[in-house]
Amino acid sequence: MTHDNGARLLSADEVVEAFRRELERQRKPQHxxxxxxxxxxxxxxxxxxxGGSLFPGGVRSDDVRGYLSALKAKPATLHRRRAGLVSFFRWAVSAKHCSESPVEGLDAVRLAPLRPTQRRALGAxxxxxxxxxxxxxxxxxxxxxxxxxxxxxxxxxxxxxxxxEDVELGEHxxxxxxxxxxxxxxxxPLHRSVRRALSSWLAARPVLGPFLFPGRYGGALATSSIRRLVDKYERRSGVAGITPHVLRHTTLTELARRKGHDIALVAAYAGHAKPATTALYLQPTQQDMEAAADSLMED
Incomplete structure (x- = not known):
């Protein structure tokens, strides 16, 4: 497993076991x-x-929110579950297994279940x-x-x-x-416009490290840098609510619903372990609901 800051790599199982040892070192009660x-x-x-990957460094606030919402538990249980995750991610940040805690600021009691229509996808x-x-x-x-x-x-x-070495670019x-x-x-596969963009970048890319988008010292660029980059153009474009995950969701929604591709193909494209995860992209968006409402007024 990997994370943003280049600390020694541990598997997800090793990270959880290290957290357990830390709790015992702090003499926490066994329960x-x-x-x-x-x-x-x-x-x-x-x-x-x-479909999440790179635990715990790849966890985002929406992942925690979705988990707590899915529990449909009593407030006391949600508070307990959230407390366990708060403790873990605070430790994970201090141990440099992730760059920031995705749990801070989330109030378990106020979390409402995420509806399919809340899954944001950009319109054309x-x-x-x-x-x-x-x-x-x-x-x-x-x-x-x-x-x-x-x-x-x-x-x-x-x-x-x-x-x-992971990128292959040809004329066609x-x-x-x-x-x-x-x-x-x-x-x-990469279509023509992205091949063109990558070719231009590779021609100008500094000779620095093995990664397609190197960080300052040649290591992997931080995921927070990607989020800041997208935020920058979200503000300039005036299109609200754009994140890297929204861009991902936009593409998968387009493949699954607007283009009508087979769900197994979309699952392979997305890297989902379970096609059931991909099925979420077949659910109607808020824009779809609004368009359907408008269609009722058409002759």
Missing amino acids: TVRAYVGDVRSFRAHFEGE KEKKRFLATVKEHGTLRDQAVCELLLATAIREDELVHVRL SGSVRVQGQGSRKRTI
């Missing part, structure tokens, strides 16, 4: 140790079952406006990052670990190899 470790394992199972005009803004104002690197996010539905924690075809959850790998 607390069992409860907190159980909370972490329960969350990890949910996270990976939903919003997508076009966002990309036009990146092309007009963005550096070659930023253009390549945003084109790749939208063309492949790659997760940001997968994107930052793409190496030069191209692909990128992606290391997903666990040992699963997938190869995603």
Whole structure:
């Protein structure tokens, strides 16, 4: 497993075991140790079952929110579960297994279940406006990052670990190899516009490290840098609510619903372990509901 800051790599199981040892070192009561470790394992199972990867460094606030909402438990139980995750992620940040806690600021009692219509996907005009803004104002690197996010539905924690050797570009075809959850790998074809953006970036890219988008010292770029990059062009474009995950969701929604591709193909494209996860992209968005309501007034 990997994370943003280059600390010694541990598998997810090793990280959880290290957390357990830390609780014991702090002389926490055994029932607390069992409860907190159980909370972490329960969350990890949910996270990976939903297609998440690179635990714990790849966990985002929406992942925790979705987990707590899915529990449908009493407030006291939600508080207990949240307390276990707060303890774990505070330790994980201090131990440099992730860069920031995704739990801070989430109030378990106020979490409402996430409805399918709350899963944000950009409309065609919003997508076009966002990309036009990146092309007009963005550096070659930023253009390549945003084109790749939208063309492949790659997760940001997968994107930052793409190496030069993982990219193949030709005049009429191209692909990128992606290391997903666990040992699963997938190869995603690249269409012409993203091949063009990557070729321009590679021609200007500094000779620094093995990664397609290197950080300052040649290591993997931090996922927080990808989020800040997308935030920058979200503000410039005036299209609210754009995140790397929204770009991923936009592409998968387009493949599954607007283009009507087979769900197994979309699951392979997304790197989902379970097609049931991909089925979420067949659910109607809020925009779909509004369009349906408007259609009732049409002759």
